Amino acid sequence: MTAKSDIKSGVSRRNFLKTSAAAAVGASLGSGVITGFPTIWAQNPITLRQFGTGVSNLNAIAEKCKEDLGITIQMTATDSDAAAQRAVTQPDSYDIADVEYWILKKVFPAGVIQPMDISRLTHYDQIVPLFKTGKLLPDSVIAQGTAPHTVGFVEGPDSRDFAKGETDWFTMVPTIYNADTLGIRPDLVGREISSWADIMDPAFKGKSAIINVPSIGIMDAAMIMEAMGLITYGDKGNMTTEEIDATVDFLIKAKQDGQFRAFWKSFDESVNLMSSGEVVIQSMWSPAVAAVRSKGIACTYQPLKEGYRSWGGGMGLAAHLSGAQLDAAYEYLNWYTSGWVGGYLNRQGYYSANMETAKQHMTPDEWGFWIEGKPAQGDILAPDGTVMEKAGAVRDGGSFEERMGKVACWNSVMDEDRYMVRRWNEFIAA
Numbered sequence: 001m002t003a004k005s006d007i008k009s010g011v012s013r014r015n016f017l018k019t020s021a022a023a024a025v026g027a028s029l030g031s032g033v034i035t036g037f038p039t040i041w042a043q044n045p046i047t048l049r050q051f052g053t054g055v056s057n058l059n060a061i062a063e064k065c066k067e068d069l070g071i072t073i074q075m076t077a078t079d080s081d082a083a084a085q086r087a088v089t090q091p092d093s094y095d096i097a098d099v100e101y102w103i104l105k106k107v108f109p110a111g112v113i114q115p116m117d118i119s120r121l122t123h124y125d126q127i128v129p130l131f132k133t134g135k136l137l138p139d140s141v142i143a144q145g146t147a148p149h150t151v152g153f154v155e156g157p158d159s160r161d162f163a164k165g166e167t168d169w170f171t172m173v174p175t176i177y178n179a180d181t182l183g184i185r186p187d188l189v190g191r192e193i194s195s196w197a198d199i200m201d202p203a204f205k206g207k208s209a210i211i212n213v214p215s216i217g218i219m220d221a222a223m224i225m226e227a228m229g230l231i232t233y234g235d236k237g238n239m240t241t242e243e244i245d246a247t248v249d250f251l252i253k254a255k256q257d258g259q260f261r262a263f264w265k266s267f268d269e270s271v272n273l274m275s276s277g278e279v280v281i282q283s284m285w286s287p288a289v290a291a292v293r294s295k296g297i298a299c300t301y302q303p304l305k306e307g308y309r310s311w312g313g314g315m316g317l318a319a320h321l322s323g324a325q326l327d328a329a330y331e332y333l334n335w336y337t338s339g340w341v342g343g344y345l346n347r348q349g350y351y352s353a354n355m356e357t358a359k360q361h362m363t364p365d366e367w368g369f370w371i372e373g374k375p376a377q378g379d380i381l382a383p384d385g386t387v388m389e390k391a392g393a394v395r396d397g398g399s400f401e402e403r404m405g406k407v408a409c410w411n412s413v414m415d416e417d418r419y420m421v422r423r424w425n426e427f428i429a430a
Contacts, residue, residue, distance in 0.1 A: 046328040051076040052098025056176045061341055069335055071328055080213050097316040101148040105413040108171050113316035115154050115169040120330045123337040126356040131174040132166050136404050145237025145410035148312045172314030173333050174353035176345050179308035179403040183284025187298045196306050197227035199281050205259055209282035212263035214424035216411050219309050220283050221247050227306050237412030248423040252430045286349035290388050301396035307408035346370050347383050373399030
């Protein structure tokens with residue numbers, strides 16, 4: 001049953017259940033609904049174990065949650081591949097799975113994450129439409145790959161199959177996402193960079209790099225090959241074996257010709273490669289570019305004419321959660337999406353899935369710079385207080401709508417995923 005079918009009376013199932021659930025939780029915990037969840041959790045200590053990639057498993061968030069709610073969040077940061085493996089093979093080792101949507105395609109059908117009742121999510125209505133319909137704006141084109149909305153909903157509390165549209169049951173609460181492109185050293189590339197194809201310029205032989213996470217790297221390679229006019233994919237996020245072979249064979253030849261200096265897996269690796277000047281153009285993440293710039297080194301997150309490769313992450317509830325722990329997990333998610341975390345993530349160059357609440361926790365100048373693409377009126381500070389951008393700076397790629405409105409594909413899990421990974425590993429070993 002979809003959410004759309006229950007609104008005839010003017011009181012949606014979601015709003016009715018939200019009120020009922022809040023009353024039930026308040027009554028069961030012996031406290032008023034409106035007053036003092038922080039007090040309740042402080043009196044009944046709860047620890048939630050969360051794992052995921054380093055982009056969002058940040059100590060500052062755990063510390064702020066403890067301060068605001070009294071809930072202890074134990075965070076473990078891993079790389080994307082390790083996160084996918086742990087989610088499926090060690091389901092009792094975590095309570096909150098903070099994973100990317102392409103990983104969810106592998107994880108959710110295994111039954112290790114329970115569907116989420118959207119009536120218990122306070123800020124569900126403010127989630128950006130990208131995660132509900134696949135479109136940021138009404139006239140947006142739905143991008144290729146594993147777009148989050150395609151794995152965002154299931155039909156019921158016991159379902160493991162993804163629904164075709166919005167329902168009352170969420171697979172994850174979306175939290176963080178971005179539009180990825182190439183990072184460049186403008187002082188070292190020596191010319192304008194405007195296309196994904198530029199990474200293959202012989203002038204950058206031995207000075208380029210791509211990410212060594214198969215499901216992400218193969219997408220960057222697809223953007224490069226399509227930009228070079230070598231192939232037109234049916235769906236870059238779901239290649240045929242023939243398309244995979246053509247892509248990997250291209251990469252192997254480029255590697256053997258010495259085009260690539262490195263294949264990085266971690267944020268720090270990409271920062272070090274660019275900071276040292278060993279690499280002048282590479283796959284990169286926005287905060288990694290900011291980290292290079294914070295060292296006083298020129299680095300640009302280069303908008304490209306073919307558009308962006310995007311990714312998104314969210315938090316799912318482990319299947320074993322129940323009772324007070326499940327109540328605490330929902331409370332944590334509602335706190336997470338209430339604005340403070342959103343502002344914190346936006347100030348690092350990521351995007352919050354709840355922009356309305358995040359805006360309340362940013363200054364007008366921060367909002368103008370990070371979200372609206374306006375020149376900074378004053379220095380732009382990182383969450384730790386260090387200067388990220390000087391007054392007058394404009395964000396690479398412009399506004400939120402300009403960037404997320406030009407997504408060409410999302411990180412994906414293909415039907416031929418195992419074959420793709422095997423061929424990718426041949427490339428790395430070649």
